[in-house]
Amino acid sequence: MVKNLFSTAEDYRHYAQKKSNAHYRMSEKAKSKHNFLGIPVAASTTIVGTTIFTTLNSTSQNLYVQIGIGLLSLSAAVLAALQTFFNFGDVATQHKQAAASYEAVRHELDIFLLRHGALCEDEPLDAPLKELREIAAELDDIVKKAPSVPDSVYDSAQTRVATRPIHRL
Template sequence: MADPALMRIGLNIVRLQSTRGLLMVNEKRVFTPPGTDELLTGWLIHSHKARDRHDEAARRYAKGQYALGIPSLIVSTVVGTSVFAALSSKEVPPLWVGLLSILAAVLAALQTFMDFGGRSDKHRNAAVKYKSSIRLLEESIVRQKQGTVLTKDEVATIRTTLDSLEETAPVVMPKIHDNIEKRYQHMKYVSEAIGLYSK
């Protein structure tokens, strides 16, 4: 009779093989560049992805700022006007005014706590810095293709710049990160600028 533990291991292997397509989606890939050209190209792709992630995050947080800010402004205005009208007529404000004032306070607290505007600005700044690194990498790649060999110090400077960006950039939500990764799986790379606009 076969050992139950070995049977479970065999069954798990069969399950892994049957879900291989699912595992391929989640597999991690590691890029080992054989030379400076490939290294710079890898950094360029990474910078493009990072810029897109932060740009997308900035846009989403800006939408969130308006989604919370506009209702908060409207509710606060209605409450303020109603209270002012009630005070001028010396009547007790209706119950709905009190409920709306609680809603206005909650919306204002959420808006302050979530800080969508500040988060949007941080991601926008990170996107701008990554765009700057993209230009630096593109220039370096062009120099390499024209025969200028980059020194180790120049490559180290680029690496330090990218490392600094990674350290200071805000964290991107996993959903945004995954969406950008999916977008880049089907990316077509072109060697001429006109290729960006023609099929």
């Protein structure tokens, strides 16, 4: 029974690390997408704003310049709408918070394994089982609150935990 307890704790530890890594990866992807849309929005609106003032003061208004400014203005509006709709900044923050939560649980599991690692087969398991149940409940709570991660990102998330188990006495 003691062996199963530690095997389960190691499995939870591996899961928490992998989920943390996957959420950190998703956070970085969302941040990149936010910048991918945000930089062109800022640049195009700045160009449109300054160009409109120069064309208003100009005596010769070129039709091609006006069409170009109109298209640039339209593209800036579309990009701004997409940035607002997809809300990549908030998505990045949610993934980063989930990753940090999983990392905190992994630390709890490290301490759990170190604290109870020297248990013998004849020692009572009530306290360690209760503690492991509470940690499992924390993992369940994180899953309920965290944004989803595509299977491909989760499957590709690397983890050091599998090759670096907690050594017990």
